[in-house]
Amino acid sequence: xxxxxxxxxxxxxxxxxxxxxxxxxxxxxxxxxxxxxxxxxxxxxxxxxxxxxxxxxxxxxxxxxxxxxxxxxxxxxxxxxxxxxxxxxxxxxxxxxxxxxxxxxxxxxxxxxxxxxxxxxxxxxxxxxxxxxxxxxxxxxxxxxxxxxxxxxxxxxxxxxxxxxxxxxxxxxxxxxxxxxxxxxxxxxxxxxxxxxxxxxxxxxxxxxx
Amino acid sequence: xxxxxxxxxxxxxxxxxxxxxxxxxxxxxxxxxxxxxxxxxxxxxxxxxxxxxxxxxxxxxxxxxxxxxxxxxxxxxxxxxxxxxxxxxxxxxxxxxxxxxxxxxxxxxxxxxxxxxxxxxxxxxxxxxxxxxxxxxxxxxxxxxxxxxxxxxxxxxxxxxxxxxxxxxxxxxxxxxxxxxxxxxxxxxxxxxxxxxxxxxxxxxxxxxx
DNA sequence: CTCATATTCGACACAGTGTTGATAAATTAC
DNA sequence: GTAATTTATCAACACTGTGTCGAATATGAG
Numbered sequence: 247x248x249x250x251x252x253x254x255x256x257x258x259x260x261x262x263x264x265x266x267x268x269x270x271x272x273x274x275x276x277x278x279x280x281x282x283x284x285x286x287x288x289x290x291x292x293x294x295x296x297x298x299x300x301x302x303x304x305x306x307x308x309x310x311x312x313x314x315x316x317x318x319x320x321x322x323x324x325x326x327x328x329x330x331x332x333x334x335x336x337x338x339x340x341x342x343x344x345x346x347x348x349x350x351x352x353x354x355x356x357x358x359x360x361x362x363x364x365x366x367x368x369x370x371x372x373x374x375x376x377x378x379x380x381x382x383x384x385x386x387x388x389x390x391x392x393x394x395x396x397x398x399x400x401x402x403x404x405x406x407x408x409x410x411x412x413x414x415x416x417x418x419x420x421x422x423x424x425x426x427x428x429x430x431x432x433x434x435x436x437x438x439x440x441x442x443x444x445x446x447x448x449x450x451x452x453x454x455x456x
Numbered sequence: 457x458x459x460x461x462x463x464x465x466x467x468x469x470x471x472x473x474x475x476x477x478x479x480x481x482x483x484x485x486x487x488x489x490x491x492x493x494x495x496x497x498x499x500x501x502x503x504x505x506x507x508x509x510x511x512x513x514x515x516x517x518x519x520x521x522x523x524x525x526x527x528x529x530x531x532x533x534x535x536x537x538x539x540x541x542x543x544x545x546x547x548x549x550x551x552x553x554x555x556x557x558x559x560x561x562x563x564x565x566x567x568x569x570x571x572x573x574x575x576x577x578x579x580x581x582x583x584x585x586x587x588x589x590x591x592x593x594x595x596x597x598x599x600x601x602x603x604x605x606x607x608x609x610x611x612x613x614x615x616x617x618x619x620x621x622x623x624x625x626x627x628x629x630x631x632x633x634x635x636x637x638x639x640x641x642x643x644x645x646x647x648x649x650x651x652x653x654x655x656x657x658x659x660x661x662x663x664x665x666x
Numbered sequence: 667c668t669c670a671t672a673t674t675c676g677a678c679a680c681a682g683t684g685t686t687g688a689t690a691a692a693t694t695a696c
Numbered sequence: 697g698t699a700a701t702t703t704a705t706c707a708a709c710a711c712t713g714t715g716t717c718g719a720a721t722a723t724g725a726g
Contacts, residue, residue: 283712283713283714284715293675294676295675295713295714295715296674296677297673300675362575366572366576407649414625414629414632415626415653416625417628418624418627419621419625439617439618442618443621443653446657446658447652447653450656451660494684495681495683503705503706505684505706506705507704510706514683
């Protein structure tokens with residue numbers, strides 16, 4: 247009665263993909279995730295509504311799957327730029343932030359949907375937390391390293407906390423930019439402001455007390 | 457056929473209050489706004505569901521009305537502290553941020569609901585934008601004033617943009633704190649980190665270039 | 667070809683929204 | 697005070713969207 251082995255790729259994997267692609271496409275086209283319902287999503291992938299539920303629990307799970315797909319790609323973008331030898335920390339900071347800003351600019355629909363839906367679905371919120379947390383560790387290390395180069399000593403946990411707070415601050419501002427359909431100039435301006443904030447927090451602090 | 461004038465206060469104003477109070481109470485008790493439906497809200501105020509619709513368009517409008525009520529109180533808390541003569545800017549900054557953090561701590565349920573619901577309802581999002589914008593102007597002015605005291609010149613629009621970005625960063629971090637049911641120690645830690653970020657952005661910047 | 671498993675979808679039950687229209691309660695005019 | 701008028705209430709309805717069930721169909725291994 248054991249299930250007999252399966253060799254060839256199931257058709258279902260392809261159908262699942264179609265669903266994810268359809269969702270990505272809809273979001274890229276500016277579809278608001280809150281207004282998107284399962285019927286429309288299923289239709290966009292040429293299937294009936296119940297069939298959607300064969301593949302996913304809910305539209306939130308589907309969105310989570312899309313985000314998981316692009317996750318690595320997004321993280322690499324910023325992480326690499328942060329692992330230099332910190333000869334010119336300001337320039338590196340700006341480069342790293344530019345990477346993040348460009349990602350949001352390019353994937354505005356997806357990122358906006360993710361951030362928006364995360365406040366409605368506990369699973370997605372958790373995913374967002376862990377997504378940000380992926381950046382916290384390397385960023386925290388970089389902060390410690392930069393401070394060492396400046397002759398200061400910073401505790402890694404403190405650096406992590408600073409990184410976390412800055413990263414969530416980024417998130418909200420980038421979300422606003424996406425929602426507000428920023429022009430390229432406005433995106434650039436935001437990048438500049440974020441860079442100033444990060445630089446102030448990471449590079450220009452006086453000696454720690456207490 | 458013109459409506460004849462009305463002198464005495466309508467009963468309706470009182471009923472409306474009851475609804476707002478009920479909503480505030482529910483949120484203070486930790487009720488999740490997303491899970492709250494109109495039936496439950498109406499019941500909490502001892503009326504039927506259709507009666508709720510006599511007073512409000514939707515639960516979002518009701519939440520907006522609650523927020524509008526506390527708005528002035530919230531803004532004063534931080535604004536006053538920001539209008540000093542900037543003899544000790546760091547201390548003022550910390551005081552102002554402490555005020556904001558305490559507000560969120562005290563009204564965590566309401567603030568969390570507001571931030572969460574704002575991503576679902578365009579009207580509330582607009583209200584949130586304008587809420588933050590109320591802080592942008594005085595904060596921007598303070599930044600300019602502080603910089604003057606430091607012998608630097610900063611353009612007001614640049615200062616506003618910096619203030620806006622920092623404020624939205626606050627918002628997201630405070631929201632996270634509310635969602636995560638931070639302990640008093642964690643709130644204090646967050647306050648410290650936010651203060652470091654604001655200080656770095658406002659007080660410790662090198663001369664502007666560009 | 668046969669059969670177990672994978673996939674599809676019509677039809678259903680349910681939860682929540684927002685409106686309507688008939689009624690009751692409060693307020694005002696005289 | 698009471699008739700006229702406006703304000704407030706809610707049962708009942710129509711509608712939108714969710715999630716499930718079960719019967720029918722497709723697929724691939726042997």
